[in-house]
Amino acid sequence: MTLQHQPLAGKFALVTGASRGIGRGIALRLADRGAAVAINYHKNENAANEVVRLIQERGGKAIAVQADVASSEEMANLVHQVHSTFGALDIFVNNALGDLLSFMAPPLSVTLDQWDAAFQCQPRAFLVGVQHAAPLMREGGRVIAISYWPGSHLGGFSSYFAMGANKASLESMCRYFAVSLAGRGITVNTICAGITDDSIVNQLPQPAQEAMLGWLKSGWNPMCRPGTPADIGGAVSTLCADDAAWITGQTIVADGGASLMCPEIPLFFQKP
Numbered sequence: 001m002t003l004q005h006q007p008l009a010g011k012f013a014l015v016t017g018a019s020r021g022i023g024r025g026i027a028l029r030l031a032d033r034g035a036a037v038a039i040n041y042h043k044n045e046n047a048a049n050e051v052v053r054l055i056q057e058r059g060g061k062a063i064a065v066q067a068d069v070a071s072s073e074e075m076a077n078l079v080h081q082v083h084s085t086f087g088a089l090d091i092f093v094n095n096a097l098g099d100l101l102s103f104m105a106p107p108l109s110v111t112l113d114q115w116d117a118a119f120q121c122q123p124r125a126f127l128v129g130v131q132h133a134a135p136l137m138r139e140g141g142r143v144i145a146i147s148y149w150p151g152s153h154l155g156g157f158s159s160y161f162a163m164g165a166n167k168a169s170l171e172s173m174c175r176y177f178a179v180s181l182a183g184r185g186i187t188v189n190t191i192c193a194g195i196t197d198d199s200i201v202n203q204l205p206q207p208a209q210e211a212m213l214g215w216l217k218s219g220w221n222p223m224c225r226p227g228t229p230a231d232i233g234g235a236v237s238t239l240c241a242d243d244a245a246w247i248t249g250q251t252i253v254a255d256g257g258a259s260l261m262c263p264e265i266p267l268f269f270q271k272p
């Protein structure tokens, strides 16, 4: 790959939850664009090491770092450890999921423990991460949070309630952080991924997976497919490039157009 294709050469990135799924896709894309990447994981050390190996095999630089982002102490240590190992920090991607399947519950029956779990792994982790990363980041840095637009803006996917409300909080925090960090040229944005294959979706029971992916393929995603981790990695690396320096505080949906479809109109009438 030539330097022309490596707009992130010389940059240092931390991606939380990068051992699998979307985070892995983000880490691989940032590395392909020239950044050195810290692969955070929670439990799956082998998967994290495999991402490091893949990046090194392609000529990139990566390290694996264990931390539970739901622990504010571990989240803070993670940021400092990555900064001291790399000697600099330019990109912080808040992607880690937490134990989503354990706190899926509708609004009127969600427990306080489930609510707290969603809060701890999403907005609280992001708050601690940015408060510790921002002072260490160089001018022109990038902060990106990963969210899910239907979960944070709509109300139909009831069991996503705790996550959706806390994802909305992440998006709001990005706008406040964007203003706070604008003076140093650090941008802060949210990327809302659409339903993505090779992710948490593949941990659902087979019939649920097939129903969700089949729904997208039937045309409710106008591109007739789910996203891939590489699609989301592409959106993140685009925002990390110098050319995106004027975009801050925005919630950007990367879903192949799924959020453009209208639930009130039969699909047949929405087809081109």
Ligand SMILES: NC(=O)c1ccc[n+]([C@@H]2O[C@H](COP(=O)([O-])OP(=O)(O)OC[C@H]3O[C@@H](n4cnc5c(N)ncnc54)[C@H](OP(=O)(O)O)[C@@H]3O)[C@@H](O)[C@H]2O)c1
Pocket (backbone or CB within 6 Å): 016, 017, 018, 019, 020, 021, 022, 023, 040, 041, 042, 043, 044, 045, 047, 067, 068, 069, 070, 094, 095, 096, 097, 098, 099, 121, 146, 147, 148, 149, 192, 193, 194, 195, 196, 197, 198, 199, 200, 201
């Ligand atoms: N999948 C989708 O369709 C979709 C759509 C929209 C938005 N998103 C968002 O995309 C992000 C990634 O989701 P995903 O589907 O790719 O998840 P995933 O495939 O289940 O991967 C989760 C990643 O997060 C890590 N993780 C989980 N809990 C953690 C913790 N407490 N501390 C540190 N790391 C932790 C896991 O590490 P281990 O390997 O060590 O367990 C793994 O690397 C999430 O923020 C999610 O809300 C996903």
